[in-house]
Amino acid sequence: MHPSTQNIKVAVDNVIFTVIGNKLFVLLIQMKKKPLEGVWAMPGGLVGEKETLDDAATRILREETGVKAGFLEQLHTFSAPKRDPFGRVVSTAYMALVSAEGIKLRTTSKYMGVDWMPYAGAKKLAYDHNQILAYAKTRLEWHLEHTNIAWSLLPREFTLTELQRVYEAIRGRKAEKRNFRKMMLGRDIIASTGKSVMRGAWRPAQLYRFKSGDRVAK
Amino acid sequence: MHPSTQNIKVAVDNVIFTVIGNKLFVLLIQMKKKPLEGVWAMPGGLVGEKETLDDAATRILREETGVKAGFLEQLHTFSAPKRDPFGRVVSTAYMALVSAEGIKLRTTSKYMGVDWMPYAGAKKLAYDHNQILAYAKTRLEWHLEHTNIAWSLLPREFTLTELQRVYEAIRGRKAEKRNFRKMMLGRDIIASTGKSVMRGAWRPAQLYRFKSGDRVAK
DNA sequence: AGTGCTTAGTGTCTTTTGTACACAAAGTAC
């Protein structure tokens, strides 16, 4: 092996999740580049000379959504020699979680389109992006049960029912109301704000907030 | 950013763990290259043109130990622009677990030395290798509690006490014998072989084996 | 004012899991 001859590009790909209503969504872009014209993929790009991978992921996220992620974490580096038909590219996948509220997607000329797609409907993505997406989902599920990342998918204040919807969207199954509340309160990571809010023509719900925006293992 | 001008090397670094006696050890090499002469580091190297990262990690492990890892997993990719004084190198860390039994370390001319070092004594490593090592230890602890990776640190058949030593070495604290046994048997991942073996001048112990060499989440 | 509707919010029992703790069993050495 001759190090000086190594010619591998280094990229990052972002799996950007949000929850809208009762469903988990992922941000996809529709490609323009020729053999993959019209195909959907996760947004990504090459890493700059003086950027860390984290920097690059943050930059790409901002380019697509204009926001800073509530949560951004490196997942895994994918390296199959033929994963990219345009040449040897090793790509590090990141997972970003954002609150859908107040996000305006930016349609750039780089892509044919940018949109939120239901996680369950994201099939036939470009490159190895289906594999990356599946990996991200698994990690997301893990975090949900073991850390407090849910805060990054919600606005600063929320009702327990809204929080429950996030859990249900990601787990893909209904939760039992009383046990869910007991579990969340028992983890000691959320606190009541004292305020309550009307979400419809019925009994108002209390607003809660996460005690810390930092990730906490249980 | 001009993709064609990107000039980043891609490497892997291996954190190779084993347990000897009651202690966790990590395989380190002593460097020859000038400004880092004599400094200890984890073995690593550039990725070949047609290799995946997994391939490269497997190759490097074999070059140092001559064995295939019982367990090999990608950990994280480190990318600080100045992490390597010789130039921009992005490195993916891998963790390998091997059974110390029957391993002959290969002293190659590439290094001043190769040796097992107690985990607790591995200070002042080259590059960002202390950070990588700490990351690997955390992951190892997680696997110990949630999967059956301990199998890759032991010979095929072992006594429960030997298994307990592995857990104690990694956790860094003693375990309670009865609870440890109940926990291990309750996970349903080990089975008695029916054989028993003398480990000294006292009551013989039963030999167990892992039911599967595959990693199993609890 | 009263009835019906919808969601918010709580208490208790059961099962499972983890933890603490003490003694009998099976070998060897002398």
Next chain:
DNA sequence: GTACTTTGTGTACAAAAGACACTAAGCACT
């Protein structure tokens, strides 16, 4: 056969997770 060392087990308690039914608070409609 006695002393020694390790193997090997049972039980009680505490904590966490899961199942389950009812009351409370608001609005809409009459």
